[in-house]
Amino acid sequence: MKKVKTWMKILDIAFDFKDRVNASLGRETSAEWNKRMLKEHFEYLMSLNLQGLHEVLDEIRDIWKSGLYEGFMSSFEERKIISRPLTFKELANNKLATLATANLPVTSLKTISLSKTDLNVFRSMRPLIETTYYLNSGCPFSWDDSLNIAFSGLDARLLSALDRFDQVEEVPELTAEFFQKLGKTQIFDKKTSDFYLTITRLLVDIENEIFGMRFRDFNSDYVPTEGLFIQLLAGCNAVHHNREHIIEEDIVKAYKTFFKLMKTNVTQYKAIHELVQDMDENNPDYSSVLICKSCGDYYKLELDESVDDFESCHCGGELKYLHYEDNE
Template sequence: MVGEYNNREQDLKTIYQEFINEFNHIYGVMGILKQFIYLWDENIWESLFNVYVKWKNPFNIPDPPLTIPVSLLLAQAIRNGIQPRELIDDYQDSNVYLVDYETFHNLHIFLEKLYSLHLGRELVEDDLWALHKSDLPERVLGGLEVFDIFKGNLFLGDDFFQQIKSVIWDEEALIFCKKLQNLLITFLFENKNGNETIFSQELEKVVVLLAHCSAVSSDSQYIIIGNVVRAYNALFKIINTDITHLVNKKYYTGFLICKDCNEFYPLLENESPHDFSHCSCGGGLEYLSSENSNNSNNNQIFKGD
Protein backbone atom coordinates (compact mmCIF):
# COMPACT_ATOMS: atom_id res chain seq x y z
CA MET A 1 0.00 0.00 0.00
CA VAL A 2 2.85 2.37 0.83
CA GLY A 3 4.42 1.65 -2.53
CA GLU A 4 1.15 2.40 -4.34
CA TYR A 5 0.81 5.70 -2.45
CA ASN A 6 4.37 6.70 -3.30
CA ASN A 7 3.79 5.83 -6.96
CA ARG A 8 0.67 8.00 -7.15
CA GLU A 9 2.44 10.86 -5.38
CA GLN A 10 5.27 10.66 -7.89
CA ASP A 11 2.81 10.51 -10.80
CA LEU A 12 1.06 13.64 -9.53
CA LYS A 13 4.37 15.46 -9.17
CA THR A 14 5.31 14.47 -12.71
CA ILE A 15 2.07 15.59 -14.35
CA TYR A 16 2.11 18.82 -12.34
CA GLN A 17 5.69 19.63 -13.31
CA GLU A 18 5.01 18.86 -16.97
CA PHE A 19 2.06 21.24 -16.93
CA ILE A 20 4.06 23.98 -15.19
CA ASN A 21 6.95 23.63 -17.61
CA GLU A 22 4.58 24.06 -20.54
CA PHE A 23 2.23 26.76 -19.25
CA ASN A 24 3.93 28.61 -16.38
CA HIS A 25 4.52 31.62 -18.65
CA ILE A 26 0.77 32.20 -19.02
CA TYR A 27 -0.60 35.00 -16.86
CA GLY A 28 -3.05 33.75 -14.26
CA VAL A 29 -2.16 30.06 -14.34
CA MET A 30 -0.60 29.98 -10.87
CA GLY A 31 -3.61 31.86 -9.52
CA ILE A 32 -5.92 29.15 -10.85
CA LEU A 33 -3.86 26.42 -9.20
CA LYS A 34 -3.84 28.32 -5.89
CA GLN A 35 -7.63 28.64 -6.00
CA PHE A 36 -7.95 24.93 -6.72
CA ILE A 37 -5.76 24.08 -3.72
CA TYR A 38 -7.75 26.47 -1.52
CA LEU A 39 -10.99 24.67 -2.39
CA TRP A 40 -9.19 21.42 -1.63
CA ASP A 41 -7.92 22.61 1.75
CA GLU A 42 -11.40 23.84 2.69
CA ASN A 43 -12.89 20.43 1.76
CA ILE A 44 -15.19 22.12 -0.73
CA TRP A 45 -14.28 19.73 -3.54
CA GLU A 46 -15.07 16.75 -1.35
CA SER A 47 -18.35 18.27 -0.16
CA LEU A 48 -19.45 19.10 -3.70
CA PHE A 49 -18.56 15.62 -4.93
CA ASN A 50 -20.61 14.10 -2.11
CA VAL A 51 -23.61 16.05 -3.40
CA TYR A 52 -23.06 14.45 -6.81
CA VAL A 53 -22.86 10.98 -5.26
CA LYS A 54 -26.15 11.41 -3.37
CA TRP A 55 -27.90 13.46 -6.06
CA LYS A 56 -31.52 12.74 -6.96
CA ASN A 57 -32.55 14.58 -10.10
CA PRO A 58 -35.56 16.72 -9.11
CA PHE A 59 -37.00 16.17 -12.60
CA ASN A 60 -37.23 12.43 -11.90
CA ILE A 61 -38.92 12.49 -8.51
CA PRO A 62 -42.41 10.99 -9.06
CA ASP A 63 -43.77 11.00 -5.51
CA PRO A 64 -44.83 13.64 -4.95
CA PRO A 65 -44.42 14.94 -8.51
CA LEU A 66 -42.62 18.27 -8.61
CA THR A 67 -43.69 21.21 -10.72
CA ILE A 68 -40.45 22.40 -12.26
CA PRO A 69 -40.34 26.02 -13.44
CA VAL A 70 -39.38 26.87 -16.99
CA SER A 71 -35.97 28.51 -17.18
CA LEU A 72 -36.06 31.83 -18.97
CA LEU A 73 -32.46 31.29 -20.06
CA LEU A 74 -33.23 27.93 -21.67
CA ALA A 75 -36.35 29.34 -23.31
CA GLN A 76 -34.28 32.16 -24.75
CA ALA A 77 -31.69 29.69 -26.02
CA ILE A 78 -34.41 27.74 -27.85
CA ARG A 79 -35.82 30.92 -29.33
CA ASN A 80 -32.37 31.61 -30.78
CA GLY A 81 -32.07 28.25 -32.47
CA ILE A 82 -30.23 26.36 -29.73
CA GLN A 83 -32.53 23.34 -29.63
CA PRO A 84 -32.71 20.31 -27.31
CA ARG A 85 -31.35 17.19 -28.98
CA GLU A 86 -34.78 15.51 -29.07
CA LEU A 87 -36.03 18.29 -31.35
CA ILE A 88 -33.16 17.89 -33.83
CA ASP A 89 -33.87 15.25 -36.48
CA ASP A 90 -30.24 14.66 -37.47
CA TYR A 91 -28.71 15.21 -34.02
CA GLN A 92 -25.25 13.80 -33.46
CA ASP A 93 -23.41 13.83 -30.15
CA SER A 94 -21.52 17.08 -30.13
CA ASN A 95 -17.97 17.64 -29.00
CA VAL A 96 -17.87 18.51 -25.30
CA TYR A 97 -15.94 21.64 -26.25
CA LEU A 98 -18.83 23.00 -28.30
CA VAL A 99 -21.87 24.78 -26.89
CA ASP A 100 -25.36 23.39 -27.46
CA TYR A 101 -28.65 23.31 -25.56
CA GLU A 102 -27.40 20.56 -23.26
CA THR A 103 -24.47 22.78 -22.28
CA PHE A 104 -26.88 25.44 -21.01
CA HIS A 105 -29.02 22.80 -19.33
CA ASN A 106 -25.92 21.37 -17.65
CA LEU A 107 -25.27 24.77 -16.07
CA HIS A 108 -28.69 24.60 -14.40
CA ILE A 109 -27.96 21.12 -13.06
CA PHE A 110 -24.62 22.33 -11.73
CA LEU A 111 -26.27 25.30 -9.98
CA GLU A 112 -28.90 23.00 -8.48
CA LYS A 113 -26.20 20.83 -6.96
CA LEU A 114 -24.26 23.84 -5.76
CA TYR A 115 -27.43 25.26 -4.18
CA SER A 116 -28.03 21.93 -2.46
CA LEU A 117 -24.46 22.05 -1.13
CA HIS A 118 -24.96 25.49 0.41
CA LEU A 119 -28.38 24.59 1.83
CA GLY A 120 -26.98 21.40 3.33
CA ARG A 121 -29.96 19.31 2.19
CA GLU A 122 -31.80 17.95 -0.82
CA LEU A 123 -33.78 20.46 -2.84
CA VAL A 124 -37.54 20.79 -2.49
CA GLU A 125 -39.92 22.30 -5.02
CA ASP A 126 -39.73 25.83 -3.63
CA ASP A 127 -35.93 25.70 -3.87
CA LEU A 128 -36.19 24.93 -7.57
CA TRP A 129 -38.57 27.81 -8.18
CA ALA A 130 -36.41 30.22 -6.17
CA LEU A 131 -33.31 29.14 -8.10
CA HIS A 132 -34.69 28.89 -11.63
CA LYS A 133 -36.77 32.06 -11.36
CA SER A 134 -33.72 34.02 -10.25
CA ASP A 135 -31.28 35.71 -12.60
CA LEU A 136 -28.36 33.64 -11.28
CA PRO A 137 -27.64 31.83 -14.59
CA GLU A 138 -27.66 35.16 -16.42
CA ARG A 139 -25.37 36.64 -13.77
CA VAL A 140 -22.95 33.75 -14.22
CA LEU A 141 -22.88 33.87 -18.01
CA GLY A 142 -22.79 37.63 -18.28
CA GLY A 143 -20.67 38.51 -15.27
CA LEU A 144 -18.36 35.50 -14.99
CA GLU A 145 -16.04 36.15 -12.02
CA VAL A 146 -18.07 39.24 -10.97
CA PHE A 147 -21.40 37.40 -11.20
CA ASP A 148 -22.25 38.25 -7.60
CA ILE A 149 -22.52 41.96 -8.44
CA PHE A 150 -23.71 41.58 -12.04
CA LYS A 151 -27.35 42.12 -13.03
CA GLY A 152 -27.63 39.65 -15.86
CA ASN A 153 -31.13 40.34 -17.09
CA LEU A 154 -30.03 43.83 -18.16
CA PHE A 155 -27.39 42.58 -20.58
CA LEU A 156 -28.09 39.11 -22.00
CA GLY A 157 -30.12 39.59 -25.15
CA ASP A 158 -30.69 37.60 -28.31
CA ASP A 159 -27.39 38.89 -29.69
CA PHE A 160 -25.56 37.04 -26.89
CA PHE A 161 -26.93 33.68 -28.03
CA GLN A 162 -26.23 34.42 -31.67
CA GLN A 163 -22.63 35.37 -30.88
CA ILE A 164 -22.00 32.38 -28.65
CA LYS A 165 -22.99 30.02 -31.48
CA SER A 166 -20.31 31.50 -33.73
CA VAL A 167 -17.42 31.32 -31.24
CA ILE A 168 -14.64 28.84 -32.10
CA TRP A 169 -11.56 27.61 -30.27
CA ASP A 170 -8.02 28.76 -30.87
CA GLU A 171 -6.00 25.54 -31.06
CA GLU A 172 -3.55 26.52 -28.30
CA ALA A 173 -6.42 27.47 -26.00
CA LEU A 174 -8.13 24.13 -26.59
CA ILE A 175 -4.93 22.22 -25.76
CA PHE A 176 -4.43 24.33 -22.63
CA CYS A 177 -8.01 23.77 -21.48
CA LYS A 178 -7.84 20.00 -21.96
CA LYS A 179 -4.50 19.68 -20.15
CA LEU A 180 -5.56 21.90 -17.25
CA GLN A 181 -8.81 19.98 -16.81
CA ASN A 182 -6.91 16.69 -16.89
CA LEU A 183 -4.44 17.99 -14.29
CA LEU A 184 -7.18 19.09 -11.88
CA ILE A 185 -9.26 15.94 -12.21
CA THR A 186 -6.17 13.73 -11.82
CA PHE A 187 -5.45 15.46 -8.52
CA LEU A 188 -9.06 15.06 -7.39
CA PHE A 189 -9.52 11.38 -8.19
CA GLU A 190 -7.18 8.43 -8.14
CA ASN A 191 -9.74 6.38 -10.05
CA LYS A 192 -12.59 7.65 -12.21
CA ASN A 193 -15.72 5.54 -11.94
CA GLY A 194 -19.34 6.52 -12.62
CA ASN A 195 -19.76 9.42 -10.18
CA GLU A 196 -16.25 10.70 -10.74
CA THR A 197 -16.81 10.73 -14.50
CA ILE A 198 -20.12 12.61 -14.19
CA PHE A 199 -18.52 15.13 -11.84
CA SER A 200 -15.59 15.68 -14.20
CA GLN A 201 -17.74 15.99 -17.32
CA GLU A 202 -20.21 18.43 -15.78
CA LEU A 203 -17.44 20.70 -14.51
CA GLU A 204 -15.78 20.55 -17.91
CA LYS A 205 -19.02 21.56 -19.65
CA VAL A 206 -19.41 24.53 -17.30
CA VAL A 207 -15.84 25.65 -18.05
CA VAL A 208 -16.47 25.35 -21.79
CA LEU A 209 -19.62 27.46 -21.55
CA LEU A 210 -17.86 30.08 -19.43
CA ALA A 211 -14.95 30.22 -21.88
CA HIS A 212 -17.40 30.88 -24.72
CA CYS A 213 -19.04 33.62 -22.64
CA SER A 214 -15.65 35.17 -21.94
CA ALA A 215 -14.93 35.34 -25.67
CA VAL A 216 -18.33 36.94 -26.33
CA SER A 217 -17.77 39.50 -23.57
CA SER A 218 -14.44 40.35 -25.23
CA ASP A 219 -16.27 40.76 -28.56
CA SER A 220 -14.09 38.02 -30.03
CA GLN A 221 -14.98 35.12 -32.28
CA TYR A 222 -12.09 33.07 -30.90
CA ILE A 223 -11.54 31.51 -27.50
CA ILE A 224 -7.95 32.24 -26.49
CA ILE A 225 -6.02 31.05 -23.45
CA GLY A 226 -6.96 34.18 -21.51
CA ASN A 227 -10.64 33.24 -21.89
CA VAL A 228 -9.94 29.80 -20.44
CA VAL A 229 -8.11 31.34 -17.47
CA ARG A 230 -11.06 33.64 -16.89
CA ALA A 231 -13.48 30.71 -17.15
CA TYR A 232 -11.67 28.76 -14.42
CA ASN A 233 -11.45 31.86 -12.23
CA ALA A 234 -15.20 32.26 -12.64
CA LEU A 235 -15.89 28.58 -11.91
CA PHE A 236 -13.88 28.60 -8.69
CA LYS A 237 -15.48 31.90 -7.63
CA ILE A 238 -18.95 30.40 -8.19
CA ILE A 239 -18.13 27.24 -6.23
CA ASN A 240 -16.70 29.25 -3.34
CA THR A 241 -19.64 31.69 -3.14
CA ASP A 242 -22.71 31.15 -0.99
CA ILE A 243 -25.37 31.57 -3.67
CA THR A 244 -28.33 31.32 -1.29
CA HIS A 245 -28.69 35.12 -1.19
CA LEU A 246 -28.86 35.31 -4.99
CA VAL A 247 -32.04 33.28 -5.49
CA ASN A 248 -35.57 34.68 -5.84
CA LYS A 249 -36.94 34.57 -2.30
CA LYS A 250 -40.53 35.34 -3.24
CA TYR A 251 -41.05 31.70 -4.19
CA TYR A 252 -40.57 30.58 -0.60
CA THR A 253 -44.19 30.65 0.55
CA GLY A 254 -44.05 27.83 3.07
CA PHE A 255 -43.36 27.43 6.76
CA LEU A 256 -40.51 26.79 9.14
CA ILE A 257 -41.16 24.20 11.81
CA CYS A 258 -39.05 23.64 14.90
CA LYS A 259 -37.97 20.02 15.28
CA ASP A 260 -38.06 20.34 19.08
CA CYS A 261 -41.13 22.38 20.02
CA ASN A 262 -43.12 21.97 16.77
CA GLU A 263 -43.85 25.70 16.48
CA PHE A 264 -44.61 26.96 12.96
CA TYR A 265 -43.55 30.20 11.35
CA PRO A 266 -44.93 31.27 7.94
CA LEU A 267 -42.27 33.00 5.88
CA LEU A 268 -42.99 36.60 4.99
CA GLU A 269 -42.30 38.26 1.66
CA ASN A 270 -38.58 38.38 0.85
CA GLU A 271 -37.74 35.82 3.54
CA SER A 272 -36.19 32.44 2.84
CA PRO A 273 -35.47 29.39 5.02
CA HIS A 274 -31.73 30.08 5.08
CA ASP A 275 -32.35 33.51 6.63
CA PHE A 276 -33.08 31.70 9.90
CA SER A 277 -30.67 29.80 12.09
CA HIS A 278 -32.73 28.28 14.91
CA CYS A 279 -35.90 28.45 16.96
CA SER A 280 -36.00 30.54 20.13
CA CYS A 281 -36.02 27.27 22.04
CA GLY A 282 -32.71 26.42 20.41
CA GLY A 283 -34.15 23.71 18.21
CA GLY A 284 -33.27 23.06 14.59
CA LEU A 285 -35.57 24.19 11.80
CA GLU A 286 -37.13 22.36 8.87
CA TYR A 287 -38.75 24.03 5.88
CA LEU A 288 -42.14 22.84 4.63
CA SER A 289 -43.64 24.11 1.41
CA SER A 290 -47.05 25.73 1.77
CA GLU A 291 -48.93 22.76 0.33
CA ASN A 292 -47.43 20.53 3.03
CA SER A 293 -48.38 22.80 5.92
CA ASN A 294 -51.87 23.32 7.25
CA ASN A 295 -51.15 25.12 10.48
CA SER A 296 -49.06 28.11 11.45
CA ASN A 297 -48.02 29.86 14.62
CA ASN A 298 -46.28 33.16 14.00
CA ASN A 299 -43.90 33.07 16.95
CA GLN A 300 -40.93 31.38 18.55
CA ILE A 301 -38.59 31.58 15.53
CA PHE A 302 -35.41 33.63 15.71
CA LYS A 303 -33.84 35.02 12.55
CA GLY A 304 -30.16 34.25 12.01
CA ASP A 305 -27.48 36.88 11.84
Protein backbone atom coordinates (compact mmCIF):
# COMPACT_ATOMS: atom_id res chain seq x y z
CA MET A 1 0.00 0.00 0.00
CA LYS A 2 1.30 3.44 -0.90
CA LYS A 3 2.71 5.47 1.96
CA VAL A 4 1.30 8.99 2.30
CA LYS A 5 3.73 11.76 3.20
CA THR A 6 2.93 14.00 6.18
CA TRP A 7 2.53 17.17 4.11
CA MET A 8 0.05 15.33 1.88
CA LYS A 9 -2.01 14.32 4.91
CA ILE A 10 -2.04 17.92 6.16
CA LEU A 11 -3.17 19.30 2.80
CA ASP A 12 -5.85 16.61 2.52
CA ILE A 13 -7.24 17.60 5.92
CA ALA A 14 -7.24 21.27 4.88
CA PHE A 15 -9.00 20.56 1.57
CA ASP A 16 -11.56 18.31 3.29
CA PHE A 17 -12.37 21.11 5.72
CA LYS A 18 -12.62 23.67 2.91
CA ASP A 19 -14.97 21.40 0.96
CA ARG A 20 -17.24 20.93 3.96
CA VAL A 21 -17.41 24.71 4.47
CA ASN A 22 -18.11 25.38 0.78
CA ALA A 23 -20.79 22.67 0.65
CA SER A 24 -22.53 24.11 3.72
CA LEU A 25 -22.54 27.56 2.08
CA GLY A 26 -23.75 26.29 -1.28
CA ARG A 27 -20.43 27.01 -2.95
CA GLU A 28 -18.55 24.89 -5.50
CA THR A 29 -16.65 21.97 -4.00
CA SER A 30 -13.33 20.72 -5.39
CA ALA A 31 -15.08 17.77 -7.09
CA GLU A 32 -17.57 20.12 -8.75
CA TRP A 33 -14.75 22.43 -9.82
CA ASN A 34 -12.91 19.49 -11.36
CA LYS A 35 -15.98 18.46 -13.38
CA ARG A 36 -16.30 22.03 -14.67
CA MET A 37 -12.62 22.17 -15.64
CA LEU A 38 -12.89 18.78 -17.36
CA LYS A 39 -15.81 20.02 -19.47
CA GLU A 40 -14.07 23.32 -20.31
CA HIS A 41 -10.81 21.64 -21.32
CA PHE A 42 -12.62 19.14 -23.56
CA GLU A 43 -14.66 21.88 -25.21
CA TYR A 44 -11.63 24.08 -25.79
CA LEU A 45 -9.60 21.28 -27.35
CA MET A 46 -12.53 20.22 -29.53
CA SER A 47 -12.69 23.77 -30.90
CA LEU A 48 -9.12 23.59 -32.23
CA ASN A 49 -8.54 22.72 -35.86
CA LEU A 50 -5.56 20.39 -35.57
CA GLN A 51 -5.17 17.32 -37.73
CA GLY A 52 -5.62 14.19 -35.66
CA LEU A 53 -6.61 16.00 -32.45
CA HIS A 54 -10.26 14.89 -32.46
CA GLU A 55 -9.06 11.31 -32.89
CA VAL A 56 -6.83 11.76 -29.83
CA LEU A 57 -9.73 13.20 -27.80
CA ASP A 58 -11.88 10.23 -28.79
CA GLU A 59 -9.05 7.95 -27.60
CA ILE A 60 -8.94 9.81 -24.29
CA ARG A 61 -12.67 9.27 -23.76
CA ASP A 62 -12.29 5.61 -24.72
CA ILE A 63 -9.42 4.76 -22.37
CA TRP A 64 -11.19 6.64 -19.56
CA LYS A 65 -14.67 5.16 -19.96
CA SER A 66 -13.34 1.63 -20.62
CA GLY A 67 -11.29 1.63 -17.42
CA LEU A 68 -8.02 1.21 -19.32
CA TYR A 69 -6.55 4.50 -18.07
CA GLU A 70 -7.36 3.60 -14.47
CA GLY A 71 -5.75 0.20 -14.97
CA PHE A 72 -2.68 1.77 -16.51
CA MET A 73 -2.19 4.28 -13.68
CA SER A 74 -2.76 1.55 -11.10
CA SER A 75 -0.15 -0.59 -12.85
CA PHE A 76 2.33 2.30 -12.60
CA GLU A 77 1.83 2.18 -8.83
CA GLU A 78 1.82 -1.60 -8.46
CA ARG A 79 4.62 -2.80 -10.73
CA LYS A 80 7.37 -4.63 -8.87
CA ILE A 81 10.28 -6.92 -9.67
CA ILE A 82 10.99 -10.20 -7.88
CA SER A 83 14.36 -10.85 -9.47
CA ARG A 84 17.52 -8.87 -8.90
CA PRO A 85 17.82 -5.62 -10.88
CA LEU A 86 19.97 -5.46 -13.98
CA THR A 87 23.44 -4.11 -13.27
CA PHE A 88 24.92 -1.06 -14.95
CA LYS A 89 27.27 -3.34 -16.87
CA GLU A 90 24.35 -5.40 -18.14
CA LEU A 91 22.32 -2.33 -19.05
CA ALA A 92 25.22 -1.15 -21.20
CA ASN A 93 24.10 -3.83 -23.68
CA ASN A 94 21.13 -1.57 -24.42
CA LYS A 95 22.75 0.51 -27.15
CA LEU A 96 19.85 2.97 -27.23
CA ALA A 97 20.27 3.92 -23.57
CA THR A 98 24.05 4.16 -23.98
CA LEU A 99 23.71 6.52 -26.95
CA ALA A 100 21.15 8.63 -25.11
CA THR A 101 23.39 8.93 -22.05
CA ALA A 102 26.36 9.92 -24.20
CA ASN A 103 24.57 12.45 -26.40
CA LEU A 104 21.58 13.99 -24.63
CA PRO A 105 22.16 17.00 -22.39
CA VAL A 106 22.34 16.26 -18.68
CA THR A 107 19.27 17.44 -16.83
CA SER A 108 19.78 20.83 -15.19
CA LEU A 109 17.80 23.94 -14.31
CA LYS A 110 18.71 25.31 -17.74
CA THR A 111 17.40 22.33 -19.71
CA ILE A 112 14.23 22.25 -17.60
CA SER A 113 13.57 25.99 -17.98
CA LEU A 114 14.08 25.75 -21.76
CA SER A 115 11.93 22.58 -22.02
CA LYS A 116 14.83 20.77 -23.67
CA THR A 117 14.61 17.06 -24.45
CA ASP A 118 17.29 16.07 -21.97
CA LEU A 119 18.35 12.85 -20.25
CA ASN A 120 15.56 13.05 -17.68
CA VAL A 121 13.00 13.26 -20.49
CA PHE A 122 14.49 10.15 -22.11
CA ARG A 123 14.43 8.20 -18.85
CA SER A 124 10.65 8.62 -18.58
CA MET A 125 10.27 5.91 -21.25
CA ARG A 126 11.36 2.92 -19.18
CA PRO A 127 8.78 3.23 -16.34
CA LEU A 128 5.94 3.59 -18.85
CA ILE A 129 7.10 0.58 -20.87
CA GLU A 130 7.29 -1.30 -17.58
CA THR A 131 3.78 -0.12 -16.72
CA THR A 132 2.38 -1.35 -20.04
CA TYR A 133 4.18 -4.68 -19.57
CA TYR A 134 2.77 -5.08 -16.05
CA LEU A 135 -0.72 -4.10 -17.26
CA ASN A 136 -0.61 -7.08 -19.61
CA SER A 137 1.21 -9.61 -17.43
CA GLY A 138 -0.39 -8.77 -14.08
CA CYS A 139 2.61 -10.30 -12.30
CA PRO A 140 5.75 -8.93 -10.62
CA PHE A 141 8.64 -8.95 -13.05
CA SER A 142 10.74 -12.09 -13.21
CA TRP A 143 14.29 -12.14 -14.53
CA ASP A 144 13.05 -12.92 -18.04
CA ASP A 145 10.54 -10.06 -17.86
CA SER A 146 13.31 -7.63 -16.92
CA LEU A 147 15.36 -8.81 -19.89
CA ASN A 148 12.40 -8.47 -22.25
CA ILE A 149 11.71 -4.92 -21.10
CA ALA A 150 15.34 -3.80 -21.44
CA PHE A 151 16.49 -5.69 -24.53
CA SER A 152 13.54 -6.36 -26.85
CA GLY A 153 14.11 -3.22 -28.91
CA LEU A 154 10.64 -1.86 -28.15
CA ASP A 155 12.23 1.41 -27.02
CA ALA A 156 13.98 1.85 -30.40
CA ARG A 157 10.76 1.01 -32.24
CA LEU A 158 8.88 3.69 -30.31
CA LEU A 159 11.43 6.43 -30.93
CA SER A 160 11.89 5.64 -34.60
CA ALA A 161 8.39 4.69 -35.76
CA LEU A 162 6.17 6.33 -33.10
CA ASP A 163 2.53 5.26 -33.62
CA ARG A 164 3.67 2.70 -36.20
CA PHE A 165 6.00 0.97 -33.73
CA ASP A 166 3.97 -2.24 -33.90
CA GLN A 167 4.53 -2.46 -37.66
CA VAL A 168 8.34 -2.50 -37.43
CA GLU A 169 9.78 -5.99 -37.86
CA GLU A 170 13.51 -5.34 -37.43
CA VAL A 171 14.78 -3.25 -34.51
CA PRO A 172 15.83 0.14 -35.93
CA GLU A 173 19.42 1.33 -35.51
CA LEU A 174 19.33 4.83 -34.04
CA THR A 175 22.53 6.88 -34.24
CA ALA A 176 24.44 9.32 -32.09
CA GLU A 177 23.42 12.02 -34.58
CA PHE A 178 19.74 11.27 -33.91
CA PHE A 179 20.22 11.84 -30.16
CA GLN A 180 22.29 14.97 -30.73
CA LYS A 181 19.39 16.39 -32.76
CA LEU A 182 16.87 15.15 -30.20
CA GLY A 183 18.75 16.99 -27.45
CA LYS A 184 18.17 20.28 -29.30
CA THR A 185 14.41 19.89 -29.54
CA GLN A 186 12.23 21.89 -27.19
CA ILE A 187 8.72 23.20 -26.69
CA PHE A 188 9.56 26.74 -27.69
CA ASP A 189 6.54 28.91 -28.45
CA LYS A 190 3.68 29.80 -26.09
CA LYS A 191 0.98 28.42 -28.40
CA THR A 192 2.48 24.92 -28.33
CA SER A 193 3.21 25.14 -24.61
CA ASP A 194 -0.40 26.16 -23.84
CA PHE A 195 -1.71 23.30 -25.99
CA TYR A 196 0.58 20.78 -24.27
CA LEU A 197 -0.46 22.04 -20.81
CA THR A 198 -4.16 21.96 -21.68
CA ILE A 199 -4.09 18.27 -22.66
CA THR A 200 -2.01 17.54 -19.55
CA ARG A 201 -4.61 19.32 -17.40
CA LEU A 202 -7.42 17.42 -19.13
CA LEU A 203 -5.79 14.11 -18.21
CA VAL A 204 -5.23 15.34 -14.64
CA ASP A 205 -8.95 16.20 -14.51
CA ILE A 206 -9.74 12.64 -15.60
CA GLU A 207 -7.30 11.23 -13.03
CA ASN A 208 -9.10 13.25 -10.35
CA GLU A 209 -12.44 11.88 -11.55
CA ILE A 210 -11.08 8.34 -11.28
CA PHE A 211 -9.11 8.47 -8.04
CA GLY A 212 -10.47 11.50 -6.23
CA MET A 213 -9.17 14.96 -5.48
CA ARG A 214 -6.80 14.13 -2.65
CA PHE A 215 -3.03 13.62 -2.55
CA ARG A 216 -3.52 10.28 -0.83
CA ASP A 217 -5.48 8.98 -3.79
CA PHE A 218 -2.83 8.97 -6.54
CA ASN A 219 0.86 8.51 -7.24
CA SER A 220 2.40 11.97 -7.52
CA ASP A 221 5.14 10.61 -9.83
CA TYR A 222 2.73 9.48 -12.54
CA VAL A 223 1.66 12.80 -14.07
CA PRO A 224 5.19 14.25 -14.53
CA THR A 225 6.46 10.92 -15.90
CA GLU A 226 3.65 10.78 -18.47
CA GLY A 227 4.27 14.41 -19.41
CA LEU A 228 7.99 13.83 -19.98
CA PHE A 229 7.25 10.75 -22.08
CA ILE A 230 4.93 12.80 -24.31
CA GLN A 231 7.68 15.41 -24.68
CA LEU A 232 10.16 12.67 -25.63
CA LEU A 233 7.89 11.26 -28.34
CA ALA A 234 7.06 14.74 -29.61
CA GLY A 235 10.77 15.57 -29.81
CA CYS A 236 11.38 12.41 -31.85
CA ASN A 237 8.63 13.40 -34.28
CA ALA A 238 10.23 16.84 -34.61
CA VAL A 239 13.62 15.25 -35.41
CA HIS A 240 12.00 13.02 -38.05
CA HIS A 241 10.69 16.22 -39.68
CA ASN A 242 14.04 18.06 -39.37
CA ARG A 243 12.79 20.52 -36.77
CA GLU A 244 14.21 21.66 -33.44
CA HIS A 245 11.01 23.31 -32.22
CA ILE A 246 8.23 20.98 -31.09
CA ILE A 247 4.86 22.03 -32.52
CA GLU A 248 1.25 21.05 -31.75
CA GLU A 249 1.22 18.31 -34.40
CA ASP A 250 4.17 16.65 -32.64
CA ILE A 251 2.19 16.59 -29.38
CA VAL A 252 -0.78 15.00 -31.19
CA LYS A 253 1.50 12.33 -32.70
CA ALA A 254 3.00 11.67 -29.27
CA TYR A 255 -0.40 11.03 -27.71
CA LYS A 256 -1.38 8.72 -30.58
CA THR A 257 1.79 6.74 -29.89
CA PHE A 258 1.23 6.67 -26.14
CA PHE A 259 -2.36 5.43 -26.44
CA LYS A 260 -1.36 2.75 -28.95
CA LEU A 261 1.38 1.60 -26.55
CA MET A 262 -1.17 1.47 -23.74
CA LYS A 263 -3.43 -0.78 -25.85
CA THR A 264 -0.65 -3.10 -27.06
CA ASN A 265 0.31 -6.37 -25.40
CA VAL A 266 4.01 -5.58 -25.17
CA THR A 267 4.84 -8.91 -23.54
CA GLN A 268 5.08 -10.20 -27.13
CA TYR A 269 8.38 -8.33 -27.52
CA LYS A 270 11.11 -10.68 -26.34
CA ALA A 271 14.73 -9.97 -25.46
CA ILE A 272 17.18 -10.27 -28.35
CA HIS A 273 19.14 -13.44 -27.64
CA GLU A 274 22.55 -12.06 -28.67
CA LEU A 275 22.23 -9.26 -26.10
CA VAL A 276 21.35 -11.41 -23.09
CA GLN A 277 22.95 -14.80 -23.70
CA ASP A 278 25.80 -14.15 -21.25
CA MET A 279 23.61 -12.73 -18.48
CA ASP A 280 22.97 -14.89 -15.45
CA GLU A 281 20.43 -13.99 -12.79
CA ASN A 282 22.53 -15.74 -10.16
CA ASN A 283 25.80 -14.04 -11.04
CA PRO A 284 25.57 -10.24 -10.89
CA ASP A 285 28.75 -8.18 -11.07
CA TYR A 286 28.21 -6.72 -7.60
CA SER A 287 27.18 -8.18 -4.26
CA SER A 288 24.87 -5.64 -2.56
CA VAL A 289 22.17 -3.28 -3.79
CA LEU A 290 19.32 -1.15 -2.47
CA ILE A 291 16.14 -1.29 -4.55
CA CYS A 292 13.12 1.00 -4.16
CA LYS A 293 9.84 -0.85 -3.75
CA SER A 294 7.91 2.08 -5.20
CA CYS A 295 9.72 3.33 -8.30
CA GLY A 296 12.09 0.40 -8.95
CA ASP A 297 15.28 2.48 -8.97
CA TYR A 298 18.32 0.81 -7.50
CA TYR A 299 21.68 1.79 -6.07
CA LYS A 300 24.86 -0.24 -5.83
CA LEU A 301 26.40 -0.07 -2.37
CA GLU A 302 30.07 0.85 -2.33
CA LEU A 303 32.50 -0.98 -0.06
CA ASP A 304 32.45 1.78 2.57
CA GLU A 305 28.63 2.17 2.54
CA SER A 306 26.00 0.48 4.68
CA VAL A 307 22.24 0.03 4.32
CA ASP A 308 21.94 2.17 7.47
CA ASP A 309 23.29 5.17 5.53
CA PHE A 310 20.04 5.40 3.55
CA GLU A 311 16.59 6.21 4.96
CA SER A 312 14.46 6.13 1.80
CA CYS A 313 14.51 6.46 -1.98
CA HIS A 314 14.56 9.88 -3.68
CA CYS A 315 10.85 9.32 -4.42
CA GLY A 316 10.13 8.64 -0.74
CA GLY A 317 9.68 4.91 -1.30
CA GLU A 318 10.83 2.13 1.01
CA LEU A 319 14.23 0.65 0.17
CA LYS A 320 14.85 -3.09 0.03
CA TYR A 321 18.33 -4.47 0.68
CA LEU A 322 19.48 -7.32 -1.54
CA HIS A 323 22.76 -9.16 -1.10
CA TYR A 324 24.37 -11.57 -3.55
CA GLU A 325 27.41 -13.68 -2.90
CA ASP A 326 30.41 -12.61 -4.99
CA ASN A 327 31.08 -15.51 -7.37
CA GLU A 328 34.22 -14.11 -8.94
